[in-house]
Amino acid sequence: MGRRAGAPEVNAGSMADIAFLLLIFFLVTTTIETDAGLDRMLPPIEPPETDVIIKQKNIFQVSINKNGQLLADDELTDLKDLRQKAVDFLDNNGDGTCTYCKGKKNPESSDNPTKAIISLKNDRETKYSTYITVQNELVGAYNELRNREAKRLYNRTFVNLEEEYLSPESKEKLDEDALDELKAKVKRIQDLFPQKLSEAETSSSN
Amino acid sequence: MSKFAKKKDGELPAVSTASLPDIVFMLLFFFMTVTVMKDSSLKVENNLPNADQIKKLEKKDRVIYIYVGKPTPEFAGKFGTEPKIQLNDKFAGPSEVGDYILMERAKKSQDLQNVLTTSLKVDKNANMGLISDIKQELREVNALKVNYTTVNGDAFSNLQ
Numbered sequence: 383m384g385r386r387a388g389a390p391e392v393n394a395g396s397m398a399d400i401a402f403l404l405l406i407f408f409l410v411t412t413t414i415e416t417d418a419g420l421d422r423m424l425p426p427i428e429p430p431e432t433d434v435i436i437k438q439k440n441i442f443q444v445s446i447n448k449n450g451q452l453l454a455d456d457e458l459t460d461l462k463d464l465r466q467k468a469v470d471f472l473d474n475n476g477d478g479t480c481t482y483c484k485g486k487k488n489p490e491s492s493d494n495p496t497k498a499i500i501s502l503k504n505d506r507e508t509k510y511s512t513y514i515t516v517q518n519e520l521v522g523a524y525n526e527l528r529n530r531e532a533k534r535l536y537n538r539t540f541v542n543l544e545e546e547y548l549s550p551e552s553k554e555k556l557d558e559d560a561l562d563e564l565k566a567k568v569k570r571i572q573d574l575f576p577q578k579l580s581e582a583e584t585s586s587s588n
Numbered sequence: 589m590s591k592f593a594k595k596k597d598g599e600l601p602a603v604s605t606a607s608l609p610d611i612v613f614m615l616l617f618f619f620m621t622v623t624v625m626k627d628s629s630l631k632v633e634n635n636l637p638n639a640d641q642i643k644k645l646e647k648k649d650r651v652i653y654i655y656v657g658k659p660t661p662e663f664a665g666k667f668g669t670e671p672k673i674q675l676n677d678k679f680a681g682p683s684e685v686g687d688y689i690l691m692e693r694a695k696k697s698q699d700l701q702n703v704l705t706t707s708l709k710v711d712k713n714a715n716m717g718l719i720s721d722i723k724q725e726l727r728e729v730n731a732l733k734v735n736y737t738t739v740n741g742d743a744f745s746n747l748q
Binding site: 388389390391392402404405417418419420421422423424425426427450461462504505506507508509510511512513514515517518519521522525544548549550581 | 598599600601602603604610614617618637638639640642643646647651705708710711712713719723726728730736737740743746
């Protein structure tokens with residue numbers, strides 16, 4: 383009797399399943415865009431109680447003028463050479479106390495990476511984009527050295543190590559011991575080349 | 589063989605629309621989850637510079653944003669073309685940054701108040717003078733963790 387009633391309706395019962403499948407697929411694959419940038423710590427406003435005397439050779443002075451020209455250790459430097467210069471300075475190992483450094487041991491340059499300080503000074507009229515490029519290169523210099531040590535010690539780059547440590551996923555995936563181990567590794571590399579980047583107050587140009 | 593006999597008579601059946609609500613709900617949920625509420629509309633130009641040694645800003649609830657840039661054309665008549673600071677929805681001078689940070693900090697829950705990051709979204713063409721003023725203000729209210737928010741890209745392309 384039903385044969386006469388035309389073609390049977392398409393079964394739509396599974397449509398909901400397909401819909402949910404798609405929903406879950408998108409939920410899992412979509413990553414909400416996160417902002418990214420250069421992390422920096424500003425110096426606290428109270429001056430340190432004890433005056434620390436820092437040898438001139440342990441300071442790598444970088445100044446940017448209002449035209450975006452760069453003075454690194456009293457030499458006019460091209461921005462593209464800044465990273466290599468900073469690496470040479472940090473890795474110099476002037477007094478031979480750094481066992482992992484591969485620098486030239488120039489007595490005129492920094493003693494030890496833990497003592498080396500990079501000081502960044504800029505003009506009030508320096509363009510922000512130039513400033514960011516310089517910051518980027520200096521962070522790049524630290525990352526280059528840290529990557530080298532992380533490769534030697536743990537056979538992976540520091541950037542990769544830190545990313546795993548900071549990402550929220552690894553907090554869920556790893557148990558406490560593994561997380562502590564990761565933290566210790568990151569800390570160890572950071573201590574080999576501590577990021578000492580001082581930002582002096584801006585000078586005004588007249 | 590009669591089992592498979594085609595019915596020659598009758599129209600094509602209408603496509604079932606029973607699953608339409610499911611599809612609509614699916615889309616709804618999808619957009620609900622991926623949409624980030626924008627709490628302030630940008631009144632300044634905001635072309636962020638490029639950098640490649642960047643770290644991600646996870647956890648949006650721990651971030652306070654400060655925008656800097658030239659006012660957009662519709663506000664340029666009123667506020668001029670010099671780079672300005674935008675806090676929430678209005679323009680502000682450098683001296684208001686400290687109060688803003690303290691206010692935003694007070695809004696966050698107690699356990700987050702010490703781990704806040706200030707994200708500086710600054711236009712490429714802004715001058716460092718303004719940024720230095722902001723940094724000075726941030727130091728005064730002890731908001732020392734800053735993130736110069738950038739776009740992932742070659743840093744040297746900033747210089748053109």
